[in-house]
Amino acid sequence: MNTNSNSYTIIYASVIVIIVAFALAFTSSVLKPIQTKNVELDKMKQILAALNVDTNGKDAEALYNKYVKADQILNPDGSLKAEKGGFDIDMAAELSKPENERQLPLYVCEVEGQTKYVIPTSGAGLWGPIWGYIGMNDDKNTVFGAYFSHAGETPGLGAEIATLTFQRQFNGKTVMKDGQVVLAVEKFGKVSEPAYQVDGISGGTITSKGVDEMLKKCLGLYDKFLMDK
Numbered sequence: 001m002n003t004n005s006n007s008y009t010i011i012y013a014s015v016i017v018i019i020v021a022f023a024l025a026f027t028s029s030v031l032k033p034i035q036t037k038n039v040e041l042d043k044m045k046q047i048l049a050a051l052n053v054d055t056n057g058k059d060a061e062a063l064y065n066k067y068v069k070a071d072q073i074l075n076p077d078g079s080l081k082a083e084k085g086g087f088d089i090d091m092a093a094e095l096s097k098p099e100n101e102r103q104l105p106l107y108v109c110e111v112e113g114q115t116k117y118v119i120p121t122s123g124a125g126l127w128g129p130i131w132g133y134i135g136m137n138d139d140k141n142t143v144f145g146a147y148f149s150h151a152g153e154t155p156g157l158g159a160e161i162a163t164l165t166f167q168r169q170f171n172g173k174t175v176m177k178d179g180q181v182v183l184a185v186e187k188f189g190k191v192s193e194p195a196y197q198v199d200g201i202s203g204g205t206i207t208s209k210g211v212d213e214m215l216k217k218c219l220g221l222y223d224k225f226l227m228d229k
Contacts (some may be wrong), residue, residue: 008136018153043070049147050118050133051111052171067109074104078224091218092122092129104221109135116144119222123214126206127152130161130214134183136175140226143183146170148211160205169198176226181219185212 044064045055051067071086076099086105094102107118115138122131132148147168153159160166174196175183186192188202200208219226 006143030173042089046147046149047133048106049167050135050145051109051116052135052145053111067108067111069110070108072106072108074222074225076100076102076104076108076221078222078228091120091131095217102221104225106222106225111144114138117181119219121214121218123210123221125150125153125161125210125218126158126204127154130207130210132161132211132214134170134175134215134219137227140229141175143170143173143175149206153207154204156203158201160201160204160208162210164200166201173198175219176223179223179227181216181223183219185209185215 039163042058044060048055048060048063053063053067055063059074065085071084072080073082073084073089074079081103086103088105089103091105094104105120109116109118117136117138117140119133119134119136121134122129124130128151130148130150130153132146134143135141135145137144141177148161148167150159150162153161170183175181177196182193182196184193184197185200186197187205187208187210188200191197191199200212
């Protein structure tokens with residue numbers, strides 16, 4: 001075959017493209033289980049953070065199995081839909097569904113012999129998605145721990161929601177009052193009800209407001225469960 005011909009160039013390029021495509025597909029299929037596992041482990045760490053469990057340098061999966069006793073699914077009316085399966089539910093995806101079709105994940109946990117509940121939250125910050133987990137005591141109305149993260153908030157400003165300094169403000173706060181979610185993030189220095197309000201991020205007003213709206217919306221979905229004592 002004439003290596004200088006157009007047909008040779010086309011065939012050669014096509015073969016290379018096929019080989020590269022096959023190699024990429026093969027690599028992706030091999031790495032997919034590892035990537036999936038890493039995503040699961042990261043989610044476990046986030047849930048454990050809402051239980052104030054330190055996972056640094058530790059086996060997150062073993063700790064998750066120790067503290068999380070069930071990953072349930074609730075119906076919008078607060079009734080139990082399934083004993084298992086909540087871990088696989090994406091809260092952001094559920095929020096896009098009609099209210100009567102939503103599946104609400106609920107993690108039933110045990111810390112030092114006491115029942116705790118963890119509820120996932122999802123919302124929007126200044127530059128992209130924000131999310132988190134709220135851990136509650138067995139009274140279903142007092143925050144035991146909180147975890148928040150983000151996709152791209154401004155470092156030193158909105159990104160501060162991912163710090164322990166911000167998150168630990170929520171510990172011990174009241175979630176509901178008179179059937180309404182009152183847990184709130186106020187403008188920095190504007191807290192008037194310390195029983196259920198926390199300081200927002202100085203200079204991160206939009207992200208702080210995003211967290212506030214996220215809490216009100218997501219925790220509000222669980223109002224029937226939270227009010228059922």
